[in-house]
Amino acid sequence: xxxxxxxxxxxxxxxxxxxxxxxxxxxxxxxxxxxxxxxxxxxxxxxxxxxxxxxxxxxxxxxxxxxx
Numbered sequence: 604x605x606x607x608x609x610x611x612x613x614x615x616x617x618x619x620x621x622x623x624x625x626x627x628x629x630x631x632x633x634x635x636x637x638x639x640x641x642x643x644x645x646x647x648x649x650x651x652x653x654x655x656x657x658x659x660x661x662x663x664x665x666x667x668x669x670x671x
Contacts, residue, residue: 604650605658609639643667 614657
């Protein structure tokens with residue numbers, strides 16, 4: 604119903620950067636692991652309504668994606 608997770612597009616971009624560095628000859632053990640810096644909040648309002656839950660309007664307004 605509510606998910607707060609790393610942005611998928613940014614995650615795939617970082618994976619592509621890792622692959623490019625490995626293909627260019629960098630040892631995988633020498634590449635530092637990076638933590639996600641961008642997160643997104645998704646709310647499934649339809650499921651909340653089906654369960655009879657009320658999601659505060661302030662939370663809905665700050666969500667990156669609201670599924671109606």
